[in-house]
Amino acid sequence: MIEAIIPPATIGIVGGGQLGQMLAQAAKEMGYRVGVLDPTPDAPAGQVADFQLVNDYDDRDALMRLAKAADVLTYEFENVDLAALEAAKQYAALPQGTNLLALTRDRVQEKTTLRELGIPTAAFASVPDESHLVEAIHEIGVPAILKTTTGGYDGHGQVNVNGPADLAKAQALAAKTPCILEERLSFTRELSLMVTRDGQDKVRCFPIVENRHAQHILHTTIAPAPHLDPALGRRIEDMAARIATALDLRGVLGIELFETTHGVVVNELAPRPHNSGHYSIEACNFSQFQAHILSICGLPIPPIVQRAPAVMRNLLGSDLTAARQQWPHHPEWHFHDYGKAEIRPARKMGHLTVTGLDTINLLDAVQLEDETR
Secondary structure (H helix, E strand, O other), X not given: OOOOOOOOOEEEEEOOOHHHHHHHHHHHHHOOEEEEEOOOOOOOOOOOOOEEEOOOOOOHHHHHHHHHHOOEEEEOOOOOOHHHHHHHOOOOEOOOOOHHHHHHOOHHHHHHHHHHOOOOOOOEEEEOOHHHHHHHHHHHOOOEEEEEOOOOOOOOOEEEXXXXXXXXXXXXXXXXXXXXXXXXXXXXXXXXEXXXXXXXXXXXXXXXXXXEEEOOEEEEEEEOOOOOOHHHHHHHHHHHHHHHHHOOOOOEEEEEEEEEOOEEEEEEEEOOOOHHXXXXXXXXXXXXXHHHHHHHOOOOOOOOOEOOOEEEEEEEOOHXXXXXXXXXXXXXXXXXXXXXXXXXXXXXXXEEEEEOOOHHHHHHHOOOOOOOO
């Protein structure tokens, strides 16, 4: 249990993107003040916060100023200066600590820890440099995926290894940075769920959802996951509870899984709100963002209940412009525009959520004109 931090306390958020924006909105609804650190003037989170420090994330002095102005600190992305965060604890509470950040930003450490907890993962081998690549391929076999140990997202920082023709490209990546080689699994679908622990250390799981991707980027989330075997759902929730308890979780944690013919394996952890949890804003009694704020502030959270089936669809790049124009014809849309200054291809610019009873109709409802599902 942690001591409750109640309004009008100030929450400092490192990162000013859309996740920080939605965290800030949730916190403001509860009566908290919010400060944001982000180098982009008028960042999405800064637009709804009480104040924004326009400084680089690695600006230690700026982080200290944020900590001194806040009662509790949190973050919206993984690549935060861990040493600076540790130093900031002298000025503001950091309920999430830095251990979870250090774990989840290192894919080898993350998967090793999951295995130690008895959580199934794909087979993997560490590739600290180019000289270890061939040995790792012999151990794991092909097809496999070589990923950078740190960084990389939405398909960046990885190379498919299917045979000798891919070796040169894989060697080039391994020569630049430490990597992990993972078995490429044959899976039927990707699942995920958000999990948190409240101020009384009670684990709360959000519904298990199905994620569908396009060009390695999340396109739609179906909540709850259709046709999920109840026994499998209970096993997934048990794994989530084990992870949350073992990691002394504060805030929310996203858990990505692959469903295979032999069960599920955990693919990745995200120590923050997650794209696949956006549906919870409209569909659940508490959103992932409200749960995160309640958790880091040591407050109780009741069991999470989904009120109605939902589908969330990302708006990438020019999708936002098209959705803005079509919105007047779609009263069923919950339309979220993140307020980013520049539209770029594949950039997350906003999202749509629809709720209802029929999943097929919901999937149709989030399609833009001239698209096919």
